[in-house]
Amino acid sequence: MKRMQTAYIAGGGLVERRSLLLGGISFLAASSINQAVSASEGNKIIGDDFPAWSRTLGGGDSAYGQPSRYEHKVGRKLQLPAAPENSGTTGWLTPVQDMRGSITPNGLHFGSHHFGVPDIDPEKHELLIHGMVDRPLKFSVENLLRYSMISSIRFLECSGNTAINGLAPFSGDESCQDLYGLVSCAQWVGIRVADLLGEAGLKNGSAWVIAEGADSGSHSRSIPLAKLMDDSIIAFYQNGERLRAEQGYPMRLLLPGWEGNTNVKYLHRLEVTDRPAYTGHESGLYAEHLTNDKMEGFSFTMDVKSVITHPSAGQLLEEKGFMKFLVWHGQVTARYRKWKFRQMKEKPGRLRNCIFPLVTKHLPIFPFPGNGMENPQSS
């Protein structure tokens, strides 16, 4: 108990009244000795006691700010080079083990690209809505930016996240970034898909929408209409700025909780239909192999997952410090509800430490005490 109080004072936080009084007495005793050295004190230059950056004028700022140069090691990691043996796929992994907080900075958001990152001129890009609609419409990006938008703080996860272990004969001795780096979270701001589909007017019998991107592979996926009318948006902004090119500039689909591949980037066409198209990716690469030897192409939601980000491979748990872990889920399952309930009942302190409130479909980070820590909230 005593040690805990000392740590608080050293940390510059709470200072007890008793320790202030004691400090005052010792100051009075020392003042008579100090008179002898007062002459040399007049010549003293305080700069000698300060580091270089406290003595020289700082540098300039820049139009687009960058992280401190001392954080240069924090960066994404290339999972697969764009080589034929990877079917031209590249994956850039988020350094989940280095981050604290729910929002992934835009430069660190994971990227997964089957057809590279296209260089799209927003003035020449259009969104087309056609098929089973009353009025087939096209929209310029400029006009879409004038629409009412909503904010959605959501995680995005490649369905291939952690697939390294799924495809390896034995579980890999890899870092958190290598194994779990294909998940990120951002505040996405965009137009509700339902608003634009409403403007075009849905015909009776419409049930699916084929969403297509403007990349070289015209990436396309069949999306159930119900999801698009529910909580899906066409995102234009990512954490307050326009989408990064690698995240689908000028616009992308954002289907909360659904596998990354369905969140079509560089969105340029929505074709309303009564049935799915069985596109290449839903037929093969993104179809799931089930235990009964069947394959499921239309499996969309990302289920509950969790990972300890600190300490993870390459890190040590300090004698005093916090363990940190991530939990996320694409749909509220009974299993998740049960887990959340148990946490709230048994370890309320743990959830108090949660940086963000528990909200469906985003990425909460839970720090919780490591072994060596004396923490008032540990039980």
Place this chain on the structure above:
Amino acid sequence: MAGLMVSFTIHAEQFPVNLGTLLTEEEITRANITIYPDGQNLPNGQGSVLEGRKLYNDQCAFCHGESGTEGPAHRLAGSIGLFSIWDPLRIKRIMEVNGLLVMSTGQQWPYATTIFDFVRRAMPHPTAKSLSNNQVYAITGYILYLNDLVGEQDLIDKNNLPQIEMPAFKRFVHAQ
């Protein structure tokens, strides 16, 4: 106060922007490249398996291998198994080859029309959308031939492509 309340509850329905402009039939036809399993939207034209072989060796084999099985890019024909996680030979298979070479387009995709759709929109990988409709029929035919699903002398067109029964059709959990 009332003004504040209103500003917080403005939704698109109450305040429609409606800036879409009508698409012409011609614009829709040009953009609509989706092919459906029943053959809807397949273009006129045809291609032979023999012609497909030439095109394949010229433009596809570099990445997919001469027989569509050896890679290095995604396997197009045959498979060495791997369906169930309970498969006792799963570990052996994964250790033998890259994960993308275990299954193949021919053994995994439930409809042949998807091959036409995907090749036309996305292939060849560095120069997508550079093949004519006839050439895409020919290459689709050759990929089907590599999977023993059509004969060497066959011609592929919009009428017979949707008729081809793919091995994965029965294995696929279809959309509700």
